[in-house]
Amino acid sequence: MSIQAHLDRIQTIFQGSFYTPDSIVCLVYQMLLDSLPQSKDYVLLDSSCGYGSFLEIPQRFQSTQFTQIIGADIDKQALQQAQKNFKDCAIAPLFLHTNSLQNVSREKFNILESSKLVIIGNPPYNDKTSIVQHHLKNSDFFEIDSTLKARDIGISFLRSFDTLKADYICVLHPLSYVIKESNFKSLKNFAQNYRLTDSLIISSQIFCPKSLGFFPILIALYKRDNQGMDYDFICDFSFKTCEGKEFRLKSFDFITKYIDKYPNKNRVDSGHKVAMFYTLRDINALRRSKTFITKDCTNAVYVTREKYSLYCYVDVFKQIIKHIPYYFGNCDVMIDYEAFRALESDFIQASESKILSENIMQYFKDLLGEHYAD
Numbered sequence: 001m002s003i004q005a006h007l008d009r010i011q012t013i014f015q016g017s018f019y020t021p022d023s024i025v026c027l028v029y030q031m032l033l034d035s036l037p038q039s040k041d042y043v044l045l046d047s048s049c050g051y052g053s054f055l056e057i058p059q060r061f062q063s064t065q066f067t068q069i070i071g072a073d074i075d076k077q078a079l080q081q082a083q084k085n086f087k088d089c090a091i092a093p094l095f096l097h098t099n100s101l102q103n104v105s106r107e108k109f110n111i112l113e114s115s116k117l118v119i120i121g122n123p124p125y126n127d128k129t130s131i132v133q134h135h136l137k138n139s140d141f142f143e144i145d146s147t148l149k150a151r152d153i154g155i156s157f158l159r160s161f162d163t164l165k166a167d168y169i170c171v172l173h174p175l176s177y178v179i180k181e182s183n184f185k186s187l188k189n190f191a192q193n194y195r196l197t198d199s200l201i202i203s204s205q206i207f208c209p210k211s212l213g214f215f216p217i218l219i220a221l222y223k224r225d226n227q228g229m230d231y232d233f234i235c236d237f238s239f240k241t242c243e244g245k246e247f248r249l250k251s252f253d254f255i256t257k258y259i260d261k262y263p264n265k266n267r268v269d270s271g272h273k274v275a276m277f278y279t280l281r282d283i284n285a286l287r288r289s290k291t292f293i294t295k296d297c298t299n300a301v302y303v304t305r306e307k308y309s310l311y312c313y314v315d316v317f318k319q320i321i322k323h324i325p326y327y328f329g330n331c332d333v334m335i336d337y338e339a340f341r342a343l344e345s346d347f348i349q350a351s352e353s354k355i356l357s358e359n360i361m362q363y364f365k366d367l368l369g370e371h372y373a374d
């Protein structure tokens with residue numbers, strides 16, 4: 001059911017129509033049903049259902065019944081296919097052709113205010129400032145309720161789930177939505193009213209195997225909770241990966257504490273610079289970007305003498321980046337500051353010579369521990 005076959009590449013990216021393989025749908029159900037109370041009176045909604053992969057409850061979970069199953073999508077052709085897929089089912093889901101981010105209310109989706117609601121699925125994600133925009137006019141973007149507007153449509157979807165007051169939400173979304181503080185802030189009411197209770201990180205490779213780079217996707221289970229969660233909760237959360245690893249952001253120290261990631265020309269006088277470095281977003285950006293640069297540009301970060309060794313550290317980090325697993329792709333560069341200071345001159349030498357000594361390699365093995373990828 002999962003292979004999307006009716007859109008071209010640009011439309012696929014624009015609508016975020018990367019459909020979910022059945023094996024991942026199963027993982028989502030496993031996580032949801034491990035936590036969902038035994039009661040059988042939940043309504044199940046996928047407000048971006050595509051061909052309906054999440055509305056066909058996997059065989060081994062079929063003892064779980066929902067009082068009503070609802071699928072919605074903005075894509076008419078997808079819904080036609082979904083309807084075909086369920087035509088022989090005893091109780092077919094209710095399918096609604098709608099923009100799920102406009103006039104959001106329970107009534108729109110035929111859900112009673114009194115019903116208990118579970119939202120499931122893989123909402124689209126695309127960053128409107130990204131590559132896709134180069135191919136699309138402004139008028140190609142559909143309306144979104146003003147309270148839900150965000151830079152990334154996936155964040156708008158999460159906020160719409162709060163408007164619908166879902167009791168449980170079990171969806172896929174980029175890990176960066178919660179681990180990047182600026183994204184986390186844009187979750188607004190969603191973060192105030194939900195708590196992450198379970199998680200599993202998978203690689204985006206499963207959706208786009210031909211892509212040149214992969215990013216971490218979180219299968220996340222959220223429970224409505226008026227305590228909500230703050231960024232500190234996320235930093236202390238233990239994220240599990242599908243490779244059986246586990247990590248907390250709090251167990252690492254990050255380079256951002258010590259150097260400027262973004263252009264700093266308004267603070268650092270050009271007379272004090274000994275080098276220039278390219279803007280540093282996260283580990284995945286570092287995989288593709290330059291490090292030290294010789295020509296000044298808008299993305300140049302001025303490097304002072306006191307900070308030079310730390311930028312050399314980042315340059316060396318890029319050289320060993322193949323040992324960093326995909327699930328750290330949206331993190332900042334990690335550092336063990338004390339151990340770095342003990343090896344400071346080795347790092348300068350390694351950056352300048354591009355030769356990595358045993359000491360340097362051991363440093364990274366120690367820094368990453370079980371996460372060091374061979």
Ligand SMILES: C[S@@+](CC[C@H](N)C(=O)[O-])C[C@H]1O[C@@H](n2cnc3c(N)ncnc32)[C@H](O)[C@@H]1O
Nearest residue numbers: 018019020048049050073074075099100122124
């Ligand atoms: C990642 S796909 C997921 C499809 C399906 N749930 C699955 O996992 O196989 C995202 C879906 O969101 C739909 N979509 C995008 N924007 C939407 C909107 N504003 N309202 C409703 N659906 C939307 C797309 O048409 C696409 O089918």
